[in-house]
Amino acid sequence: MALFKYEHIGTHTHLYIWKIEEEFDDLFDEIHLTDMNMIRLMSMKSVQHQRGFLSVRKLFQAAGYTDFDVTYDATGKPHLNDGHHISISHSHGFSAIMISDTTVGIDLELMREKIIRIADKFTSEEEEKYLDASDDNYVKILTVLWGVKESIFKIRNEIGISFKDHITTFAFDINSGIAHARLDFEDIHRHFEVKFQTIEDHMLVYAFETANEKAL
Ligand SMILES: CC(C)(COP(=O)(O)OP(=O)(O)OC[C@H]1O[C@@H](n2cnc3c(N)ncnc32)[C@H](O)[C@@H]1OP(=O)(O)O)[C@@H](O)C(=O)NCCC(=O)NCCS
Structure with missing residues (x-):
């Protein structure tokens, strides 16, 4: 699947949704992960979780970012290195990210x-x-x-x-x-x-x- 949905919300907020239909290998082959996230991916217990995590990296690509542009703080909250706000969610068949000038949660x-x-x-x-x-x-x-x-x-x-x-x-x-x-x-x-x-x-x-x- 390509990007399932994109919405420009207000003036400064972007919503990207992925429908997770690919197998692990298909997603993995198209993603370049940081060392830390590679370790994290490999420690995930379910393939479904791994596919969700990788599909989020496809959404980063759709938004013009890579895994190297995102860091996680000690609470697990993701941050974009360019100062924009980001929120992430993945559940079963879909994943979503929201990127904004202001704080958002999704x-x-x-x-x-x-x-x-x-x-x-x-x-x-x-x-x-x-x-x-x-x-x-x-x-x-x-x-x-x-x-x-x-x-x-x-x-x-x-x-x-x-x-x-x-x-x-x-x-x-x-x-x-x-x-x-x-x-x-x-x-x-x-x-x-x-x-x-x-x-x-x-x-x-x-x-x-x-x-x-x-x-x-
Ligand atoms: C952290 C939490 C918000 C994640 O939500 P979830 O529904 O399990 O999973 P989602 O897929 O929607 O979200 C996961 C993403 O949230 C982000 N996230 C994790 N911790 C976060 C935090 N402290 N702040 C903001 N975002 C966070 C991450 O990007 C994560 O995905 P990734 O690590 O793969 O990038 C949730 O598990 C949690 O701890 N909630 C609060 C605890 C609580 O009160 N629970 C229920 C009480 S009845």
């Missing part, structure tokens, strides 16, 4: 019924007030909520953030593709604008930090 999740079983572990009290388990879109809505929390965590990856206690998404229309969320963790209080869309059987979510509360 998450791709396969939509699965089993998210219902863990919902109470990550949904906040405020979210529980509007969640309705009988809604036909319940799995979809929960997957958006999960993606919101992963995306926000990727932006503000402070140790100790709890998805359930510190991140809340305000009630939203599942057909709108837009939501707003808040992070309250110790003395950090931030608001985020979130966009979401389905990519076949996956939910893609990405978040931007906003300057004030109005977006709510």
Whole structure:
């Protein structure tokens, strides 16, 4: 597969999505990895994870970067050497990267019924007030909520953030593709604008930090 989707969002943000259909060797032959990432790749336990990791390097290429332009900090957060912000996600059949002038977080999740079983572990009290388990879109809505929390965590990856206690998404229309969320963790209080869309059987979510509360 070539690039599955590219979107130019706002003025300074680029979204790239890869549909992972290639075998390991086909991807590996086209990628030049740093020594550190070669070690990492070889230590991954599943071929699926390896293919996801390699497909992200194909997305770097599509965006005009190589593996040598990206470094990871001690928390595992990726950084581009030219100062742009980057966020990465890979899940089953797809991978995605977002590159921007501003901080961004992205998450791709396969939509699965089993998210219902863990919902109470990550949904906040405020979210529980509007969640309705009988809604036909319940799995979809929960997957958006999960993606919101992963995306926000990727932006503000402070140790100790709890998805359930510190991140809340305000009630939203599942057909709108837009939501707003808040992070309250110790003395950090931030608001985020979130966009979401389905990519076949996956939910893609990405978040931007906003300057004030109005977006709510
Ligand atoms: C780190 C974390 C955000 C990764 O998310 P994930 O859904 O497992 O996997 P994704 O494919 O979406 O994202 C993985 C990518 O996130 C990026 N990433 C890893 N750690 C990161 C961090 N601390 N900050 C920002 N980005 C990070 C990496 O680029 C990674 O891919 P790569 O290493 O192959 O480049 C997630 O595992 C995590 O730790 N979440 C917070 C912990 C938590 O509270 N969990 C659930 C509580 S109910």
